[in-house]
Amino acid sequence: MTDAATSKASLNKFEKFKAEKDGLAVKAEIEQFASIGWEAMDETDRDHRLKWLGVFFRPVTPGKFMMRLRMPNGIITTHQMRVLGEVLQRYGDDGSADITTRQNIQLRGIRIEDLPEIFQKFAAVGLTSIQSGMDNVRNITGDPLAGLDTEELFDTRDLVHQVQDAITNYGEGNPEFTNLPRKFNIAITGGRDNSVHAEINDLAFVPAFKGGSRESVGAHGCAPVQESQEKEFGFNILVGGFFSAKRCEAAVPLDAWVAPEDVVAVCKAVLEVYRDNGLRANRQKARLMWLIDEWGMEKFRLAVETRMGKSLRSAAAKDEIDWEKRDHIGVYPQKQPGLNYIGLHVPVGRLYAQDMFEVARLAEVYGSGEIRLTVEQNIIIPNIPDSRLGTFLAEPLLQRFSIEPETLTRGLVSCTGAQFCNFALIETKNRALATIKALEAELRFTQPVRIHWTGCPNSCGQPQVADIGLMGTKVRKDGKAVEGVDIYMGGKVGKDAHLGSCITKGIPCDDLQPVLRNLLVEHFGARPRQEVAIGARG
Template identity: 80%
Template sequence: MTDTGTTTKTSLNKFEKFKAEKDGLAVKAEIEKFAALGWEAMDETDRDHRLKWVGVFFRPVTPGKFMMRLRMPNGILTSDQMRVLAEVLQRYGDDGSADITTRQNIQLRGIRIEDLPDIFNKFQNVGLTSVQSGMDNVRNITGDPVAGLDADELFDTRDLVQQIQDMLTNKGEGNPEFTNLPRKFNIAITGGRDNSVHAEINDLAFVPAFKEAGEQGSRGVGEEYLSQTSARKFGFNILVGGFFSAKRCDAAIPLNAWVAPEDVVAVCRAVLEVFRDNGSRANRLKSRLMWLIDEWGIDKLRAEVEQRLGKSFLPAAPKDEIDWEKRDHIGVYKQKQPGMNYVGFHIPVGRLYADDMFEIARLAEVYGSGEIRLTVEQNIIIPNISDGSLPTFLAEPLLQRFSINPGTLERSLVSCTGAQFCNFALIETKNRALATIQALEADLTFTQPVRIHWTGCPNSCGQPQVADIGLMGTKARKDGKAVEGVDIYMGGKVGKEAHLGTCAIKGIPCEDLQPVLQDILIKNFGAKLKQEALVEV
C-alpha cells in the first residue's frame, strides 16, 4: 500500500479501506477467474470497484453488461486498433456501442465478463490498454488533436503525452506507484494557441509560454535549457487544481512555475507523488488536488513539488501563448506537410457502432496513413489525406452521416452517457440532446456558433460549465410531480481567457426545455425564427 501521509486508519473512507485490503491493480491477474465465475458470483468489491483499475466498469442499469474504458494518449489510435474495437463490439450486436469521451478516449458498452480474457488478448496484440483508466488513477492524458499536423503549433505534444502515459502505467502493464491516489487526477498538455484541451478543467495542465534567457534568475528547473542560447525558449506555464465534481467546480490556477519540455514528465511525477502522499483520504468529496491547495496554499504546494524534484522552479512566464479562439477542427484543413490534409468529421454526441468503426478504419487506411484522432468535443479526425485523394474521400457515404459541415448547434453539441447506461445520471441525455438540437435548428437561423453541453448529473462528465449553454440533469417539479429536468448554466468560455459558467436557471422540466432554449438563443446569441428571417429578406 502506498504511503497515505498522516491520515489515520480510523479516518479512512470506505474506498480507502477496501484499497488497503487489496490493491485495485491486483485484479489484473484474476481476469481468467472472474470470467469463469461469472459476474453474479464475483466478490462485489472486485466487481463494482476493483475492476475499474483495469478499465472494466459494472453498470447496475445494464446488469451483466459492462463498460470498458481505453487509454488513448493524445487521442490517437490506429486503424488496426479501431478495427479490433469494432470486432469486440460486433460480438454484442444491438447491445454493443462505443462513445468518444470528453478526454479524447473511447468507451465500449455491452461487454460480458466471460469475454474479458479474449478481449484483453486482442488489445495486447494491437497495443491497446485500459489499465488504470478508472477510480483513483490518472485518467486519459489529453493533448492537441492536430499535434504534428498544424503548421501554427508551438510544440508537438504527442511524444510528451506518451512518455507520461508510459511512466504512469509502466508502458501499459500497470504501475503500483500511481494506482492508489486519493482521488482521480486529470492531466492535459497543449502546444497550440487555442487551448484545444480545456487546460483550465484539469488537475495539472501545461500551457505554452516563452521564457527569455535573461529571465531565469536563481537556478531552477529549465535554467540550463535557457542558458543554451540568448534567444527566448519555448516551455510551459503550469496550472493546477481544476476539476468538476458534484460538490464543487473550480478552474485551475497558476502554480507560478515555468518548465522546459524535457522537465514535464518529472514534474508530473513530482506533483502526483505530493498528491498521493498528502491528499485527503477521509472525505472523498474533498479529495481532489484543489482541496489540498486550499489547505496548504499554492506556495506550499510549489515548495513540496520542488522538494520532490530536487530543484526550484523558474517563475512562470509573464504571459502564455493561448491567444486564439477555440477551434473544433471539423472540416478540411491543410497540414504542415505539403500536399496533405486532415479532415475532421462530426460524430453526433460521440456515439459509434461496430459498422461505423469498421468503416472509419477503412477510410483511414485507404485515404490516409491508418491514423485516427479523437477530440475532446467527441469528434474524429483522419489525417494525412493527399490533395489528390481528397475529392474521392469527401464523396464517401459515411460523410453523409458524419458530416464535415454539420448544423450550427449540432456542430458543438457535447453529451455525457446519460441514464441509458449510467446509474449516476438523473436524466437521459444523448438521444434527448440530439432531438432537442434538431428541433431548434428546424426553427431558428444562427449568426454565430453556440456550444451546448449536456450532462446527466452534477458529476459534470459532459462539462456544462465550459459551454455557452450547459444543461445539467436534475429532478424538477411539474404539476406537483417529480419529472426529469435540467439546471441551465451559462457564460462558460473556452480558448483564450477561458472561464467557467454558472447556474442561471434551475429546475426546468425536460419536456418544457425547447422553448426556454429557443428564447435564450434569440435573446443572448442573436438567433432568429426562420419565419422572421424570411420576412427580413
C-alpha cells in the same frame, strides 16, 4: 500513502477496500472472473476494483460492462479501431462505443466471460485500458493536431506518451500511482487555442516562452513580427481544475515554468505529493484543489520541488494561448505540403461496430492509417493528399459524420446519460439530438453556439465550459418527480478561458425547448426562420 497521512484520515469505505487489496491486483484474477461469471464475483471486485483495469459494472445494464480505453493524445491506428469494432460486433445491438470528452473511447455491452480474449486482442495491437477508472490518472489529453498544425509551438504526441508510460508502467500497471485520493486529469497543449481545455484539469501544461524575444508568428495568416532574440520554449503550469457534485474550480497558476524535458518529472512529483498528502476522509474533498486550499500554493509548490530535487523557475509572464478555440471540423491543410486533415462530426460521440470499421477503412484508404479523437467527441483523419480529397468527400459515411453540420449540432457535446450510466439523473444523448434538431428547424444562427449536456453533477459533459450548459436533475411538475436540468451560461474556451455559472434551476426537460429558444434569441443572435423568410421577401 504515508503513515502520517493515513493517521489523519478516518478511512471511508473506498479507502478501506483499497487498503485491503490494491485495485491492480484483480489483473491476475481475470480468468477466474470469466469462469465464474459476474453474479458470483465478490461485489467489491466487481463494482470497484475492476475499474483499475478499465472495466465498469453498470447496474442499469447488469451483466453488460463498460470498458474505457487509454488513448494518449487521442490518437489510434486503423488496426486498433478495427479491433474495437470486432469486440463490439459480437454483442450486436447491445454493443456501442462513445468518444469521450477526454479523447478516448468507451465500449459498451461487454461480458465478463469475454475479458481474457478482449485483453489479448488489445495487447496484440498496443491498446490498454489500465488505470482508466476510479482513483487513477485518467486519459492524458494533448493537441489533436499535434504534428499537423502549421502554427503549432510544440508537438505533444511523444511527451503525452512518456507521461502515460511513467504513470502506467508502459500499460502494464504501476502500483506507485494506483492509490490516489481521487481521480486526476492531466493535459498538455502545444498549440495556440487551448484545444485540451487546460483550465478543467488537475494538472495542465500550456505553452509559454522564457528569456529573450522571438519571432512571433501572426495568427490566422497575419504576417510574422520579427523580434530581437530567440526565447526558450516550455510550459507554464496550472493546477487544481476540476468538476464535482460539491464544487467546480478552474485551474490556477502554480507560478512555475518547465522545459519539455522536465514535464514527466513534474507530473510524477505532483502525483506523489497528492498521493501522500491529499485529503482522504471525505471523498467530496479529495481532489487536488482541496489540498492546495489547505496548504496554500507556496507550500504545495515547495513540496513539488522537494520531490523533484530541484527548484522550479517562475512562470513566464504570459502564455501563448492567444487564439479562439477551434473545433477542427472540416477540411484543412497540414504543415506537410499537399496533405490535409479532415474533421468529421460524430453526433454526441456515439459509434457502432460498422462505424468503426468504416472510419478505419477511410483512414487507411485515403490517409496514413491514423485516426484522432477530440475533446468535442469528434474524429479527425489526417494525411489525406490533395488528389484524394474529392473522392473522400463523396464517401457515404460523411452523410452522417458531416464536415458541415448545422450550427447547434456542430457544438453539441453530451455525456452518456441514464441509458447506460447509473449516476445520471436524466437521459442525455438521444434527448440532446432531438432537442437540437427541433431548435435548428425553428431558428437561424449567425454565430456558433456550444451546448453541453451532462446527466448529473459529476459533469462528465462539462456544462461549465459551454455557451449553454445543461446539468441533469430531478424536478417536480404537476406533483410528480420528472427529469429536468439546471442551466449554465458563460463558459469560455480557448483564449481567456473561464467557467460558466448556473443561471436557473429546475427546468423540466419537457419544457426545455422554448427556454433554450429564448436564450438563443436573446443572447446569441438567433432569429426565427419564419421571421428571416419574411424579411427576405420584404
